[in-house]
Amino acid sequence: MIRPSRIAPIIMLNESLGVSDLSGSTMCINTMKVLSRANEDDGILLTKSGAFNRKFVTWAAEDFRWPGYEAEQLYLINKVLNEQDFPPLAVMHELLVGARLIRRYKGKALLTKTGKAMIGDHGALQVELFDTYFTGYDFLGHERFPIDRDDADFLHFLGVIKNRLDDWMPMTELAGWCLPIDLITNYRFSPLEDACCYLLACLMRPLMWLGMIELHPDTERYSSVYDRRYRKTPLFGRFLHFNFTRATSGTVH
Secondary structure, eight states: OEEEOSSOTTEEEETTOOTTTTTTOHHHHHHHHHHHHHHHTTSEEBOTTSSBOHHHHHHHHHHHOOTTOOHHHHTTTOSSOOGGGSHHHHHHHHHHHHTTSEEEETTEEEEOHHHHHHTTOHHHHHHHHHHHHHHHOOTGGGOSSOOOOSOOOHHHHHHHHHHHOSSOEEHHHHHHHHSOGGGOOSOSSOHHHHHHHHHIIIIIHHHHHTTSEEEOTTOOTTOOGGGOEEEEOHHHHHHEEEOTTSOOSOOOO
């Protein structure tokens, strides 16, 4: 089934993809594990602050094997793991709440009726995670050094990726296609570097975690934004397309 995205009616999302199609979506595959675990255990215990408890965070870090956030890497800087020490899980938690797949009740995260219905349907979950990430997630509230910009034009950003990222593109070149670099006057480092950092947080990381773009394999772990290159994966085109018959104005680059 194909349905319009909450980002814009012109964006159409494919709900019919299966688990093998979405194997590259780290967020989808592991969120399904969380839904299943919550269903089996009658909820997930929360801390007083509302975060997943340490026992659950430890299980998630060891089970997910999230690239760049493997448990052994996390333990290099943390003796014990709290939710904020495992950023992918912290993001996932907010997406689950934002998508109303879980609700917090009496110290537990419980599946909602929608959350229970989502178990086993990876295609529907990918769609919900994608839409919630780009329409209901507080990017500024979760960045240590947030870069404040006008509301992100995700329709334009996704159009750039669709049309320009068939092959590896430097992050700096991508930023120039997405944002008016010469008009950025309020910045910390440089207009270009700030634009790259902004896009890394609100566009590139979500799409990577959803399996829709990839970072060049030769990129060093803590490389500068100037050394990063990206391209879209086959999943991008299988999952998302633009229905130009719905478009009434505007340009997709």
